[in-house]
Amino acid sequence: MPKRGYHHGNLRQALINASLELIEVKGPQGFTLSEAAKQAGVTPAAVYRHFEGREDLIAEAARQGYDIFADLMEFAYQSGQPSDLAAFEATGRAYLAFARKYPGHYIAMFESGISVNRTPELAAVASRANGVLEKAATDLSKHIPEDKRPPASMFSAHIWAMSHGVVELFARNSPGRASPFPPEDLLETGIGIYLRGLGLIRPDE
Template identity: 55%
Template sequence: MAARRPYHHGNLREALVEAAIGLIGETGPQGFSLAEAARRAGVSPAAPYRHFKGRDDLLEEIAKRGFDEFAEAMEAAWDEGRPNPLAAFARLGQTYLDFARQRPAYYVAMFESELSLADNPDLWQASERGFATLIRAAEALSAPLPKDRRPPPRMFANHIWALSHGVVELFARGKRGTRSPISAEDMLNSGVLIYLRGLGLIGD
């Protein structure tokens, strides 16, 4: 039997992460194993255990990287509410759609892999960064409302997050026009406008 070729990548951890990202993008979060990631990286099935405790540990690393990148994108899009909170808020929605389309493997690992954020403080903290930007945006948008009509910022942010996630799942993941002739962008923007109008933040 021929000897296994020596590993030449130089960074086994990164090679395994990249291999897993490719597998998740092709087959989903449940469609890869540590052994398959090792095979794709060109190493023995035992090699990944030098860096990861198991499959979920590798999946958590990918999700954390995704949350970190997502948070940076959301912070850049919000840009402290410039030039005004409504315009900046619209950029957040587009950023959410763009991230889901452009980084599908990260998005799946973050939101569809059934990882327990509560059991991983680092992952929870990473996930909260992007959400914190949405909370700040909700606070800025609802500031003109009287206090007795102002929704809690986290609830406001949760509503928008749920709307964004729903649009991604139903209208932004497949080919255009397969579920609706309306684009995902128009679907999300119209939903947000209806929500903001219901709060009395914008007029007709």
């Protein structure tokens, strides 16, 4: 059987794609570089032409994930404008949508133990993604009296944590754990309660 042929640059992406599939099935620590090479249709030695080890491969998968994530968050933010409230709520929903659509990337980004500061490129794109949510929080927090206004970074961190919790507990099909409500409803009502507490939504809304 002839080996697969790759044009320049395709092998690197083929290895990343293979790692994403393996991460989704086995977890970030559950596969070897040899398995990634086999899945990509190349010899194990070929991996080292592009990556020094498994962590470098996972870090690049995470970087690509953050790039997709940041674009998705920005699109969500823009789709909610000119309403600051709608834009903010949309970014929270975008987090859940990303985790559902890109589980391999999500795991590489948030569950692999890879630091976002591993490379300057990874740090930059992670900061861009976080910046979109913080920008939405900054816009919305302007509607709160200054003496009662939480820092935008805290505001966005609360929503990020809530979104992450809903994903981890109820949207990832954890064995033995069933959500009592659809994850989308849990997130939306949770964000609503939080925003009511800040006075950004009236009690009857």
